[in-house]
């Protein structure tokens with residue numbers, strides 16, 4: 450364990466991991482999507498005994514088999530395993546848990562997650578005699594896989610919700626090491642912290658905040674008579690350049706790279722646009738994450754067959770900025786390669 454850093458959290462690296470804690474075990478990876486395919490292949494190449502759990506009719510079966518992995522039904526995979534890595538979509542996890550996982554768990558097995566939602570909001574209630582852990586790479590699965598293949602790491606989070614064996618942390622760290630996360634650093638957190646910050650971040654900034662900012666700025670320009678093309682470039686396209694600078698060197702590198710005029714205007718007008726009302730709204734969004742209001746709403750929405758979600762998706766898809774963007778991107782070859790690589794969500 451290493452904490453000679455300015456951080457509150459423990460940060461673990463490869464030297465802290467005893468990979469025997471996972472190399473001696475059989476890991477069932479349920480799901481072969483973004484995270485599943487990366488975890489399964491990285492674990493297997495690190496020498497872990499891996500069995501992929503997929504439904505008989507799953508379209509992912511042929512991919513997992515082509516990658517040289519053993520594929521069983523989720524129930525059979527769990528029955529063979531010591532560690533069950535739950536990498537099916539969060540919304541189907543409770544159902545998979547009830548039907549395939551719970552009946553096949555042995556005392557001392559581990560339930561391993563990549564996101565805390567179902568445990569934190571009690572949608573999955575594990576028995577007391579299993580370990581419950583989380584290793585969450587902070588990156589989409591294709592990067593977890595690519596970084597591993599290039600002998601590079603992907604930063605990740607580690608949390609232990611339930612430690613019945615006394616070795617839950619060591620085993621989770623070994624899992625993190627064998628999927629490549631410990632090469633870059635594994636930050637210790639809790640299921641609560643990971644779940645609440647993940648939901649808040651995607652709602653307030655990454656997915657919600659930023660898209661609303663883009664759409665409302667676009668509409669403001671177009672309604673004032675400016676051309677949709679100019680509005681698209683200024684309010685959406687250039688965002689990537691700004692985010693790349695922030696990603697590389699924080700806000701400072703971005704401010705250093707833009708013109709003094711852009712910097713002065715940004716520093717004076719940013720808080721005018723995202724003002725104290727926005728801040729109060731953010732606090733309300735956070736409260737609804739913390740008190741479970743958002744989780745209850747999302748669970749009910751799924752149970753009802755996603756009526757509002759479907760409408761919201763359609764409205765977003767048909768927003769004018771999407772049509773303008775599609776036409777403009779078709780004129781410029783630069784967007785294509787990048788779009789292919791970056792379609793998977795990080796959240």
Ligand code: NAD
Pocket residue numbers: 479480481482483484485502503504507508509523535536537538539541545563564585586587588589590793794795796
């Ligand atoms: P995904 O949607 O990419 O893949 C889901 C997989 O589960 C697919 O192989 C699908 O065939 C399979 N599946 C779907 N329904 C199933 C069912 N009923 N029974 C069995 N298999 C079924 O999922 P993902 O994005 O990899 O997410 C998996 C977990 O990882 C989630 O907990 C998510 O929050 C977490 N996570 C995802 C990312 C990311 O970048 N995608 C990052 C960090 C954590």
Ligand code: MG
Pocket residue numbers: 527528529530531532553554555558
């Ligand atoms: Mg078992």
Ligand code: MG
Pocket residue numbers: 683687
């Ligand atoms: Mg400009």
Ligand code: MG
Pocket residue numbers: 647650651795796
């Ligand atoms: Mg996230």
Ligand code: MG
Pocket residue numbers: 647648651796
């Ligand atoms: Mg998320």
